[in-house]
Amino acid sequence: MKFEVAKLSLDHRKLNQSFYLQPTLKVARELLGKIIVRQLDGKILAGRIVETEAYVGENDPACHAYGGMTPRNKIMYLPGGHAYVYFTYGMHYCFNVVTEKEGFPAAVLIRAVEPIEGIEIMKKFRNTDDIYNLTNGPAKFCQAFKIDKSLNGVSLLGDEIFIIDPGIEMQFKIGRSQRIGISVGTDKKWRFFIQGNPFVSKVKIKPRIKNVK
DNA sequence: CCCTCGATAATCT
DNA sequence: GATTATCGAGGGT
Numbered sequence: 001m002k003f004e005v006a007k008l009s010l011d012h013r014k015l016n017q018s019f020y021l022q023p024t025l026k027v028a029r030e031l032l033g034k035i036i037v038r039q040l041d042g043k044i045l046a047g048r049i050v051e052t053e054a055y056v057g058e059n060d061p062a063c064h065a066y067g068g069m070t071p072r073n074k075i076m077y078l079p080g081g082h083a084y085v086y087f088t089y090g091m092h093y094c095f096n097v098v099t100e101k102e103g104f105p106a107a108v109l110i111r112a113v114e115p116i117e118g119i120e121i122m123k124k125f126r127n128t129d130d131i132y133n134l135t136n137g138p139a140k141f142c143q144a145f146k147i148d149k150s151l152n153g154v155s156l157l158g159d160e161i162f163i164i165d166p167g168i169e170m171q172f173k174i175g176r177s178q179r180i181g182i183s184v185g186t187d188k189k190w191r192f193f194i195q196g197n198p199f200v201s202k203v204k205i206k207p208r209i210k211n212v213k
Numbered sequence: 214c215c216c217t218c219g220a221t222a223a224t225c226t
Numbered sequence: 227g228a229t230t231a232t233c234g235a236g237g238g239t
Contacts, residue, residue, distance in 0.1 A: 062231070063231090094232085137232070140233075179231070181230085181231050182230095
């Protein structure tokens, strides 16, 4: 049947665990151009990853694992190749790819993708027809792909959500900047994106206000 | 186009 | 009690 053929093809190109066990900054860069696939009720949603951010270990003050393990961040301590999904600002989800070996808490935040398949479904989930506003932000991507905490901790080698190599050479320049929306760790340029791609998020560097009474 | 601000609740201290 | 790896509405330019 049609669905099985598609599934076999996707399995063939699925990134394996050794990819995710690599250093987080490398994974963050190499995820650019890869295709993230969500299977939902027999339907496929897919998009090209165009923007990522790295969060690396207990010494990175912007990483959720800064200061050690908590109930929320324990998924980051799993071996690379798991999904880490968290809830923030009282209404949004963010999706991360866990990286590196078991016990080392690190992950890559998927900040934006370019819609490829299932675009009409994404428009419904996002309640907009503007294709440039579907997936150009970490919480927008989650809403478009129906990602919530039920995916927290699932394996990226499974069928619910995974990443594949498109198998064709794509030429692009990688841009980098400090990470977005954080108040610490702003000295690290650990945000990566495909330069010139129109589906990259609109950047607003958060103004630093500290010690204000 | 731009910028400011409010929403809204899990999470951690 | 404070903060938050965000987004969209609203109003000004």
